[in-house]
Amino acid sequence: MADLTETTPGWLAPEELESARARMPVLYVDAVPVRVDDRGEVTHVGLLLRIGPDGAVSRALVSGRVLHHERVRDALLRHLEKDLGPVALPRVPASPQPFTIAEYFPTHGITPYHDPRQHAVSLAYVVPVAGDCRPRQDALDFVWFTPQEAASAVVQQEMPGGHGHLLKQALAHVGYVAS
Amino acid sequence: MADLTETTPGWLAPEELESARARMPVLYVDAVPVRVDDRGEVTHVGLLLRIGPDGAVSRALVSGRVLHHERVRDALLRHLEKDLGPVALPRVPASPQPFTIAEYFPTHGITPYHDPRQHAVSLAYVVPVAGDCRPRQDALDFVWFTPQEAASAVVQQEMPGGHGHLLKQALAHVGYVAS
Amino acid sequence: MADLTETTPGWLAPEELESARARMPVLYVDAVPVRVDDRGEVTHVGLLLRIGPDGAVSRALVSGRVLHHERVRDALLRHLEKDLGPVALPRVPASPQPFTIAEYFPTHGITPYHDPRQHAVSLAYVVPVAGDCRPRQDALDFVWFTPQEAASAVVQQEMPGGHGHLLKQALAHVGYVAS
Amino acid sequence: MADLTETTPGWLAPEELESARARMPVLYVDAVPVRVDDRGEVTHVGLLLRIGPDGAVSRALVSGRVLHHERVRDALLRHLEKDLGPVALPRVPASPQPFTIAEYFPTHGITPYHDPRQHAVSLAYVVPVAGDCRPRQDALDFVWFTPQEAASAVVQQEMPGGHGHLLKQALAHVGYVAS
DSSP: OOOOOOSSTTTTOOHHHHHHHHHHHEEEEEEEEEEETTOOOOOOOOEEEEEEEESSSEEEEEEOOOOOOOOHHHHHHHHHHHOTTTTBOOOSSSOOOOOOOOOOOTTTTSSEEEEOOOOOOEEEEEBBBBBBBOOOOEEEEEEEEHHHHTTTTTTTOOOOGGGGHHHHHHHTTTTTOOO | OOOOOOOSTOOOOOHHHHHHHTOEEEEEEEEEEEEEEESSOOEEEEEEEEOOOSSSSSEEEEEEETTTOHHHHHHHHHHHHHHOOOOOOOOSSSOOOOOOEEEEEEEEEEEEOOTTTTTTTEEEEEEEEEEEEEOOEEEEEEEEOOOHHHHHHHHHHHHHGHHHHHHHHHHTTOOOOOO | OOOOOOSTSOOOOOOHHHHHHHOOOEEEEEEEEEEEEETSOEEEEEEEEEOTTSOOOEEEEEEEEEOOOHHHHHHHHHHHHHHHHTTOOBBOOSOOSEHHHHEESTTSSSSSSSOOOOEEEEEEEEBBBBBBBOOOTTTTEEEEEOOOHHHHHHHHTGGGGGHHHHHHHHHHHTTOOOO | OOOOOOOOOSOOOOOHHHHHHHSSSSSEEEEEEEEOOTTTTTTEEEEEEEETTTSEEOOOEEEEEEOOOOOHHHHHHHHHHHHTTTTTOBBOOOOOOOSSEEEESSSSTTEEOOOOOEEEEEEEEEEEOOOOOOTTTTTEEEEEHHHHTTTHHHHHTTTTGGHHHHHHHHHHHHTTOOO
């Protein structure tokens, strides 16, 4: 769950963000980018390849904070564009109902989700993406996997913080379950 | 809920359909065609203008039977193409989870849904439509309404059998409620 | 959306809450208390009768903040017990998926939801309540309405901030739509 | 997916059921019985132990046909009582929205769901069960498993026809994913 410290007026300064994170849950969105065929069936799932602050290589969903006075669907679009580039053509769902919520705790073991920096609650959406995806920001690459590959142990172990778990929940929601 | 008696081998002959309809619930799909903006927010709802067997003018959602050995998403696509034409470019949702189910009974008053011909249970989906819609078959016209217009008393009273009710449920699902 | 300023260590002091509210969206839960019959069908909706800081009488859903390091389902239980008393026996849903999210803005007109104090994003759940409800805290009374009564103009106009809207979305989700 | 041939007037005679099954999809309900704690969190999943027509031992969800002129929630209650006995106290969800639909085909490989007898489309619900469960009918036993046990390879391989898959989808819906 990467997010930059935005510097636009009205947003949180780094030390304020730090302080708020210690006091109240931070609202996030998680997007699972997918390719769908003409019938709407998911054929691929897209994952970001990242290098974390500790140098560890990992794969991640598109994820980030909802800002003050920002609509949830605008936050989704902003993070999708930030991570996938300006011509990814994401199709944010018509309904605001997330397929699940993910509760990230700084303490391990409360839920499958973990974020050492903060208590974050994320609204999770499956987002079909129709255009070209070009990773930006801190991502090295963006790779499409079949649902089978995405649910495999190899990919799952590269997804820390519970993102592998959330990916499997998204796959179950669209009708795919790893055997 | 119009459907033609299909004549492909393996499908029901008219008298068989009649017989089956009297004995078990018939599986349907209902699609609420919508226009969405770049953020995925619904801006318009599309309704078919129909003349019923009794000559009455009415507005309807896209609706029809699921055939033997047909996937639900294929039934959705088939009825959308049948009613909106071949270049409507419907985006059937990635998840098979309907936003609700509508239980149509031949008897009035059991549910808000009524179909004099049969007991039908319909899986209902909101389907963004990106292309040109040209009504075919038995529809006279296909008209886009704003959510406010679609939920208005004028339009609602033109939607028999509970389709006005189902439309309002769809609007509530995407965040719009008539005041 | 009432909430007390909790004084447990680690929670926000009043001035800190004020500051955080001005900088980031605050995570809320909204619960729609319902009575269901043996078949699970909603027969009644429960609403709190409140007197606001300005003396205005209003009806409200159960609503409140999610605290730092608190699970969403614990926040739901805490606010339900706070508002309905200790023997209400609420049945928090097994799935964390809310039926919708409500985005409350301090500015009017962005969404149907409004909260003059803050930008709050609320996860909304329908919660069957099996026991006795005794309003506590700042509520004068807690009254059960039929779905028809709850969706009526009389009750709707007593529900400020978009709670009437959210109630109608909840009713649509459980299959009821006002005609 | 067991169902008896009911003999009440208006229902299908065995040969008619056979005929209808060859011509149109049959509407089913699948219920995943769960135990929940006071916070609504799923602690156990209940599975029927069955001996199939071929003598094979298997575990199954509660499953069966929706009858002509029967409400979906009544079909759920009827099959839950038939399989779990009269004092199971199932809490059928307030919303008719299933967490997914399962499309059972007589042909293997179209979906993860398979029923050699017919094309069936099932509405799937998670149903908290509060009372005592006493298997009736053709079930030998009814056993509660933790989510971890239920998702294990041992239990999964005892669930034919895709019920293991559907169980995992239900677990994902309530926030549990097998690692």
